[in-house]
Amino acid sequence: MIEILFYILSAVTLGSAFLTILSKNPIHSAIWLVVCFFSIAGHYALLNSQFLAMVHIIVYSGAIMILMLFTIMLMNLNISDEVSKPVVTKIVATVCFCLIGFFLVSALAQTAPTLETYTNTGVDFQSIQVLGKVLLNEFVLPFEMAAVLLLMAMIGAVLISKKDKKTA
């Protein structure tokens, strides 16, 4: 049952990722990406990481994708604007896709890690309670840094996208 669920989710993830890239219309790309993210969230849930699954949906599907969609709509992009790349580029891109996949897989095969079969010890390590403690004890400094980083990103985004008074 779980096995079947995993394979379905994987198929959805890969398929929607492909469709994200191959869609001519950017809005369609965005929609497919949302699907992709949801399926990844499903993976997380399958792995019993409920908190992460929720955060993933909120951040990626909620925040980031909305931001992208807004930008696309703001720019009013249509299919007609998009000039497709020359065939050579497409072939090269495909070759590269195969190449990088091949190299990664063969790297894995070459190193031949001895993967033991997983045994569930039943220790609680990924409930919200545990993660919260880890995050605010061990990783409190990076946590605060991340907060500062987001603040900076916000200020930066406002600054960059603000219309320049002189040129406008």
Place this chain on the structure above:
Amino acid sequence: MEHVLQQIGIDQYIYLSIILFSIGAFGILYRRNAIVMFMSIEIMLNAANLLLVAFSNYHEDANGQVFVFFTMAVAAAEVAIGLAILVAIYRNIGSIDIDKLKNLKG
């Protein structure tokens, strides 16, 4: 309930994220629309995240998931800034076609 890793093994997750990552790289090279390229980058990031979570489960260690949180935070910041830059570019040259951005040429 039996854990998923007991059923399908960690190597399946590795292959999944390899393919997902390769798709992201493919998208970067294949498209010339900057926003879609951005999406490809997000796909690659998610491939890495997925593997991190899988291994976090495998080792029963929370650190891997904490790392994913930070990746998400950085990704959010990156998207915010990146899109702001794209908007600025679009405003300046009226397009976000990556092939038209050739000002780097010396």
Place this chain on the structure above:
Amino acid sequence: MSTTILLLTLIFPLVGTLINGFWGKHLSKKVSGAIATLAIAASFVISCIFFAYIQGSQEPVKVVLFEWMKFNYFTIDFGFYFDQLAALWLLFITGIGTLIHLYSTSYMHDDENFSTFFTYLNFFVFFMLILVTGSNLAMMFIGWEGVGLCSYLLIGFWYKNQDYNNAAKKAFIMNRIGDLGFLIGIFVTGYLFHTLDFVALQEQSYLAPTLGIATMAFFIAATGKSAQLPLYTWLPDAMAGPTPVSALIHAATMVTAGIFMITRLNFLFDLTPDVQHIIAVIGAITSLMAATIALVQNDIKKVLAYSTVSQLGLMFLALGLGAYEVAVFHVITHAFFKACLFLGSGSVIHAIGGEQDMRHMGGLRKHMKVTYLTFFISTLAISGFPPLSGFFSKDEILLTAFHHNIVLWIIASLASILTAFYMFRLLFLTFFNNFRGTKEQADHLHESPSVMTLPLIILAVLAAVGGLISIPGNSWLNEFLKPVIKNNAASHPHVLGTTEYLLMGLAVVGALVGLFIAYAKYIKNKQVPVNDNNVSGLQKLFVNKYYLDEIYQAIIVQPLNFFGSFFKNQIDGLINGIVLSFGRVPSELSYQGKKAQNGNIGLYLFAFVIGVCGLLYYLFMCY
């Protein structure tokens, strides 16, 4: 005697140099000159104290400050050795140095680089003192190089005149040839004896088969510094420097460094008689040659310069004959009267506004009484009239030569007769008859201030009585130098027999002959030397200085220039081409590579992905 006080001898001039060098521009000329003079005077006082000490105790003082260099089988100390020989040199370097500093305060008064001049002058004295007090050859070499440097700086002191700069360069290069000899000598000595220390060398000197190379190299060094054939040509040109410099460096002190060095190493030279013969012959030939050139010079300082070369030649003759103390004696007396002559000529030049040509002088006797009188005494001294100092010292050289080799005696006697002639020619042309310069100069004629005449008087007195330190038969100097010179007074006995008195008489007659020829020519007939272009025969040879400069030009300078231009035009171009083509290859390659930088982000990303693949391959699959 306290070593600290002794070292002060060296430190005072250095302090003077530093003060004048760093703050000289901010000091008034009076203060600047006073500091420099006082520094040397203080050294002189200490030298006198030390002299009194060593005269009584006979004990040399050795001061080792620290270990300078250490090789696996011998070490070189940074040390000083104050013995009788050093004491003599200390005395007359600082003594005459003080007088010349005093003189310079007036002579250089109008110069804009007044303090710089005293910086150099003090620096020179400092190095000269190191040269004479160094406890080993390496220390001596420091001084040797240092005085060469100061000589260069001072010859080219009026650096705005390119001729003077050329003269300075010539002096420096000529000295450099000699310095190479010194270095070779040091290396050979170090190789043979495993020490450079004078005391140790003296103790273990033995007849080594290659010692001749060392002594010959040292002699070459001496010919450079002391202006002997074949390297003497720099000294006459060195007269480009201010006159006090000529007096101090190029007459009294620096040029005697070669003689000092050979005397210091007398125990080595005694072991190589062949080299001694060469020294004697070179000395004699230089002496005669310089004297003949001096006959026809018209520049007052040039005459004195050639006279210096000639006198140095006589000293080398004495060195070559093994009569070291005789050479030292002549060095001392020569320092007195030649310094006096140079300062006198400086006084004359000063009086007639920079004119150096004797044909435009004359009759100065009436205007410059003190200068005339001192100049006259010194001229008598250098010509060898008894009982002035020059008579005793020169006569001893002639006596020694007579006992060894009659040919050398004849050459030396001829040189001293010529000396009498050209010195009186100088005297008569300058001070007698009527003034031949312009009206303007004639009105301007005056005696120099007392600061300038005082040194003249002191030096003239010394030139007159200096001979008393070593009168034949009862020589104080020979006794004093006994500890320093191994082969002391043995090879040249001072038995005053009939022959000796006869020889003395002959020398005096020779000097008189020179005097009367000059008198007849320049006082009675009132001749004035003709222009250099209108001379013929032997005189022409003398005027052109035996064409020595031209010969050097032809056989050394021009081939070198030829090779230089050959290498510059041909070889350099070839090498340049090869080297440049090495540079052109990457340049071309990078030009091609530049095309990849086309600003296309897609291409960059593609390269990036390929790079990642390569990295993966290298990290995981390449073993």
